[in-house]
Amino acid sequence: MSADAGEVFDLGYRGYEGHRAGRWSRRDAIWRDGIRASLGLGRGVGGKVAPWLLLGLVLIPMVVLVVVAAFVGPATDPNDFELPSYADYHGWAMVPLGLFAAVVAPLLICPDRRDGVLTLYAARPITPTDYIGARWAAFLTVALGAVWLPEAVLFVWNVLDARSPGTFLVHNWDVVPRILLAGALLASVLATLGLLVATFATRRAYATVAMLAVLFIGSALGGIAEDDFSGGVADAVSLVSLPQTLDDAVHWIFGDEGDRPVPGGVSFAFLVGLTIVLAAWLVRRAKRLLRG
Amino acid sequence: MTGVARPTVVVDGVSKWFAGVVAVSDVSLVIEPGVTALLGPNGAGKTTLLRAIGGLTAPSQGTVTVFGENVRRNPGLYRRIGYMPEHESVYDFLTGREFVELAARLQGLDDRDRAVRRAIEIVDLDADQDRRLKTYSRGMRQRMRLAATLVHEPELLVLDEPLSGTDPAQRLHLRDVVRGLAAEGRTILVSSHILEEVDELADRIHLMVSGKLAASGDYRAIRQKLDDRPFVVRVDCADPRRLAAGLVGIEAVESVEITGTVGLRVRSRDVASLQRSLPVVARELGVRLTRVEPLDDSLESVFEYLATGTGA
């Protein structure tokens, strides 16, 4: 063995010539990971408590109500017991769903930021838009599932409970697209907001509190604007109360407008616009985080 | 041996367990002024023992006495103790100097500025002291943490893996620092899982394996025992019996054990000559070797050997 000249050995190293999965499978991988993270899978028992508890709170009350309705029978006086309307149940569902967005959305973003994993993502052939889009899609999938399920249960029950399910279905087929739209609205607003807030924090706790602050403080402000002021400006400010505005929009979707200062249609348009703006902002944040 | 006034640290029958894991099992030892190294593979219980010595955790059984007092729930004792934990995290937003100043302030030092200056000088970080710790490299952070640990000139210094993340130059420098402090009569307790790191550093070592004290004593004596250690090499081949017969004849081979139908375990004290002889014997006998693998290269087996006197 020569002592001075160096030698490089050919160990038969090869580059990878095989199949490389395309862009969709990259997105799919992050999406799947996002779903797992949202449901607390792979994080032991403690990690599952928050998501499953909150998602359960969205679904289970409806299940309970339907079971009670089944036992109570059709001849009951509506004053004693009545199933909630599709629109009204969303009013309840948004509470645990909002908490879910506040508590679980940070799990998709903040650990990546804090552990410095984002640079790993950035070093792979994945665009920032794909990354945040996949994360958003994952969270949205879970949220949609959560909000559509109880409504579906209610609808199915109503169909089965009708004297003639066939006719009922024919007359009420329009409920289905309404359910889909209302659920989509609720889920997208909360998901986009939750993720956006999370991109501003490195610790999950801060993101959670920030999201809740937006919801609760917005609600308080909106309430004040509505109760204590009058006029167009006040009505506009009352839109800041997301829970209230969401409720109005959902009722409008189900054709059930109450006597509100801002018409339901306007609330709906506002929320759609808001979601688009927030989504654009979210993409900008993602670009900044993955480049920086 | 003339009696030392009183050993700095007395660990008596200390055990510590949590959640079904016994981290430290009935360890008794005594630490005196000078440099002592606590060695052992990862998971051996070194950090847990050090934490018990530092009062960060209460032993499940046994007592720890430092300067003759119970170290637990005795914050006043920390005037005389400097403890550097294994976690490398610091207050990112502070500058190096502010970090050391914080330590000095919390120690209640009178001449704070002088002590801080001296501590930073000792670790040779004068140039970088006004930068935020966030911008420091790992080795620099370790050194600044050390500065904060010794700013109050403690009589007892407990350093948990202080050499991790340091390059060889920094290691030499730290060694000089530690030896300098020991020369002033202080007691220094250092932990590490790399035997070579404590070369020239420690006078006495204590070895821990799986929570138990495996060996104590003079570093050089233990080192010598190491060189005597027989190695075990696993050899898989087509005809083990035939190869075994041939290997037994080699002087470097202590024993050959036949395991199964394809394997041998060869014990030898002289690995270099085994390396030379094995292929020659195999070729002469026409036996094809499929696998040659040292079985106990790990530090753990080294320690195991020292603890029980037998190899793997």
Next chain:
Amino acid sequence: MTAVFVLTVRQLAGSRRLWLVLGLVSLPVLAAVVFRVGDSTTTSDRFADNVTRTLIASAILPLVMLLFATSAFGNELVDRTLGYLALKPIARWRIVVSKLAAAFVVGGVPIALSGFVTVAVVDGDGMKGAAATGLGLLAGAAAYAALFTWAGLVTRHALLLGLVYVFVWEATLAAYLDGIRFLSIRRYTLSLIHALDGARLATLDNPLSAAGALVGTAVVLAAFTALTVRKLTRMDVP
């Protein structure tokens, strides 16, 4: 002791967070200004009460105190830097009180000031209501600080549990169930404001007396501070 106090203030009031809190506490003040210049549909008394109650005492105060107080020790535990404080010859109570005070100052004082200014702007007539609001909020902030600082040291889930306490316990149960209304910091805050100035929060349902509210606050402050000190003394420092 001041060293730990200053350190914690720096930890909590990172520049972005500070602006956020300042933004939040200016919201009620803004609402008050709008009230004075715009068309409102309600009296100044009712408006001041509404803002104090729904915006400040039930939303801003608990959320901000929750954030800062649970982080006082929470950050140290997560970052594993508690050792730098615990391995020093300082009495444990000094560490606890410094951290608590920092959370109180960074979170509570701005909120109390905002309450003071808001009521002063709305109800230009005399400072009594404003002062009552400010003091009541200070008391509430101190109690929340003690409770949440303790929670932050004792459990990893301090934030979640704090949220449950504020938005389930205080919002719902303690509001409606008479027997336990004495166990709500929100109630101490609002009752104290009313006790100091009867004109404020006159519509409060079954308020506690000034003595009751003060005693409640003092008990929470003392008890949870003591519990935190106890925990710090006995715990294994990470």
